[in-house]
Amino acid sequence: MRKQSRITVILAVLLGISLLLSACQSAPAPSASSSKPEEKAKTESKEPYKIGVLTTLTGPPAFVGNDIRDAAVLEVERINAAGGIDGHPIELLVEDDGGDPSKAVTGLTKLIRQDKVLAVTGPFIGPLEASLRPVAEREQTPFVVICPTIPELRAKKDKYAFNIAQPESARVGAWLDILKGNKYTKVAGITSNDPVLLASFKLLQTEARAQGIEVIVLPDAVDPNAVDLTPEVTKLKELVAREKPQAVVSGVWPPSTPTLLKTMKQLGVEIPTITYDAAADPFLFAMGGDELNGLLLPGGKVLAGEALPDSEPQKAVIIDFKKRYEGKTGRPASALAGDSRDAINIIANALKVAGPDKAKIRDAVEKTTNFVGVNGVYNYKPDDHEGVSKESFAIYEVKDKKFVFLRVVK
Amino acid sequence: MSAANLLQLLVAGITMGAVYGLVALGFVTIYRCSGVVNFAQGEFVMLGALLTVYLLKVAYLPYPAAAAVAVVIVVLVGVLVYQMVVAPLRQASVLSLIMATLGVSLFIQNDALVAWSARPAALPPFSGDIPIRLGEVSVVPQSLWVILMAAVVLVALYLLNNRTLFGKKMTATATQPLAAGLVGISTGSMIRWSFAISAAVGAFAGLFLAAMVPMNFASGTTFGLKGFVAAVLGGWGKSTGAVLGGLALGIVEAFSAGLLPTGYKDAIAFLVLILILYYRPTGILGASLAGAE
Known part of the structure; x- marks a missing residue:
């Protein structure tokens, strides 16, 4: 028994050290991080x-x-x-x-x-x-x-x-800006099973048709929590082979986007891909690398920062x-x-x-x-x-783990 | 759907199935030796993946070293789980033990959340990501690694259990703990080893998996559950059954997602589980109580 408890102590110390090491390496926590009242005001006199x-x-x-x-x-x-x-x-x-x-x-x-x-x-x-x-x-x-x-x-x-x-009308407006900018007339759509995105694709189909662009959406929405997207991409591959679209508009949730693009590449679905604004966040690059290159997407202007034209009021x-x-x-x-x-x-x-x-x-x-x-x-x-x-969206292209600002949606 | 695409689905199913099978092997190894269902098994998978990511991308260790260190740390965690949680509860009821391992699972998950935040992260593939094309079917090298890993682990566990004195001691511990103790086998140390082996298998599964799909602190739950289902499906308590069950689950999932609306994927997988357990309550190979096989 004594031997066992000694091992326990040694192991506990080892684990403690490793946890400490990893904690020290992680990013500095923001100073206000509790759910207590965050601010003590300088102007104490009036009621907050x-x-x-x-x-x-x-x-x-x-x-x-x-x-x-x-x-x-x-x-x-x-x-x-x-x-x-x-x-x-x-x-x-x-x-x-x-x-x-x-x-x-x-x-x-x-x-x-x-x-x-x-x-x-x-x-x-x-x-x-x-x-x-x-x-x-x-x-x-x-x-x-x-x-x-x-x-x-x-x-x-x-x-x-x-x-x-x-709203989805802004997303669809930005998508149409990309489609028209690349002179696409026929595109495929694949989306996660998410009401916001399903509504966006419905609107995209109507608005695109009015402008002479055909959007064929894969009838099955992707399970947002799917880990392996091979079955979905296989369906997309069949759609692409049958309809020969010039690009794919993807409403697949951002955490699955690198997997989607990687799987498309592996199964030989080589086609330009456009995704949506939620993916315009640097966290995308913790999960994926080269397969993201060339991805087009609308996103908030905050990512462009200094690259925005000076005429931009924001x-x-x-x-x-x-x-x-x-x-x-x-x-x-x-x-x-x-x-x-x-x-x-x-x-x-x-x-x-x-x-x-x-x-x-x-x-x-x-x-x-x-x-x-x-x-x-x-x-x-x-x-x-x-x-x-x-107009609140900018359009980006992914290049080497960066969002490269292309233009503001007009 | 064309034959090539069906084959493609089969490849995807076998790959995921091998991962489920590895997780299931972890469940079975501990169960066979101690009768404990370790619901923290999925966390070993997650820890293996995230520790490797951390050691590779933050501590800048070379890939093989990062993987090796990660596995060693996970093994230590596994032993620690046994020593601090399972061993003191050896006399408690099975239900208490299950609760305790669930608690361990939550504890590890939330530590991982604090240590690495919840951002999903992925590992680079072991040998590039240029797919091997067999006709119209593409196979990613990482798939082959995962399948190879599952086969190696299965064979290694088989040899360990059946060809070594060490394995015989583990089997003895499982079959009749009292008698094993009387002939001088340290049953506690055998069960500690089973936790170490399970943790290692889980960690390997995790780091092989993270090279295919991004993982975060919560990923262990998904794979833990799937691995448990695979272990039940294959015949609870059998190593070969665990791998078979994993493959069956992976293939059923891939085909139902590929041929039916994708939302039915989990429904179909669990429907198959219910049907198999209804008509064959002992799983594909027939369940073994702790120690049989």
Whole structure:
């Protein structure tokens, strides 16, 4: 027995050392990382305005969820350092949605009822939106959603929910820009089984037809969690052999995109590939290398940064944000970080006009006009709670693990 | 669908099936020796993959060294799991042990999340990614590596169990722990070895797999579950059954995804499992209790 316990101790020490080693090597954690109130204001005199952030901090999508929190913290620090909202500091409350609808609903309800926030931003995971919108609506709390919405939810005309991410019409506009730019007249489509993307492909087919471009979408949507895509690519191969399209438009989820391209190459499906905006994030390159070369995609302008033409109104905002965000976190500024920055500023601007009154804040958000953000120039209207169009996208080509800026969508 | 494309699906199925089979072998090795179902088996796969990625891309070790160090660390983790969790619970009920290994699985997963964040990462293929073309069918070199690995592990385990004194001791431990103890076999140390071997097999499966698909901290759950299904399918407790079950699961998955709407893939795989267990409750080869075979 004594011998056994000695081995245990040695092993425990070894494991401890190896864990420590790996922890020391990992990137510096952002300073504000708990779900406690993030900011102690310099202007202590006036009562703080509370804003809630609902994002995914645990579970598989957490690696992008941190970007949303860190960008929100960064903006709140900036606003408070400049004197807050008429002297009222902003207090940020962060809740983890765990990527799970029931956890997200609990988190949102807690933020609204217990923490009494004036407005909430988040989440970025599409499937959570449907269960969260009714809560914000019932609690009459302004809710600036980061993920894109779907036609079914848009049709409900919620009063309190606004979206930051581009609607599918913007994505389709950007895709058509790419298709026309390359003079494609016949393309194939493959997509993950995701309502946002299915709606995008439906719209693409109609709009492309009006412009003389035929889009043949593979009837089977790809399982978003599929590990091996050989069966899907085999189906695509048959479609390509039969219809001879000039390119493939892919709505396959970004984590599977390198696998898709690698499998296409292996099975000899050599055809230009266009994917969608969610893939425009540097995390793509941790998973794939050469097979990504030549991939065309629309994406937020934040990736282009200095490469944007000077005539671009968003350029100054983007460069300022990138500098501050990258300086603080040590990570490249992603589109989602920019989305979070825009959401906080739209809410802060509304607070400036409306004060701590949720109904008035909602009205003020709806009146947002020409707000130049990182993700786009926002113009919310009573019948348009998405506020951005295809012009907010830039087009990139992947070259050697970099997104090379080609042009802004016109 | 043309014959070439059907063959292509078969190749994909065999490749994934070999991976499932390797994970299943890990389950079976521990179960045969100790009667414990180790639900942290998938985490060994994930750790093998992510540690190799880390050692290769952050610590800049050469590829073979990174792989070897990763396997050694995972083996240590496996032994540690036995020593700190399973050994103290040897007298507890099976249910408690299963719960404990599930707890270990969550613990390892979340440590991996903290250490490496949740970003998926992939390894470069061992020998390039230029596919070998056999007529219209392409085979990636990495597929061959995985299949070879599964075969080597299966043969090695067979030889170990049947041709060495060490293997006989393990079998004795499994068959009759009390008698094994009486003739001087340290049953605890045999079970510790089974954890070490399982961890090594899992780690190898993980690092072979990461060269084909990106992995992150949560990937272990998927492969752990599939490996468990494969082990049950093949006849719980048998090494050859585990590999057969893995291949069967992989092939059924690939064909159902290729021939039917892809969403049915998992449904079909589990339907096959239910049918096999209904008509042949002991799995393809017939289950063996701890120690038979």
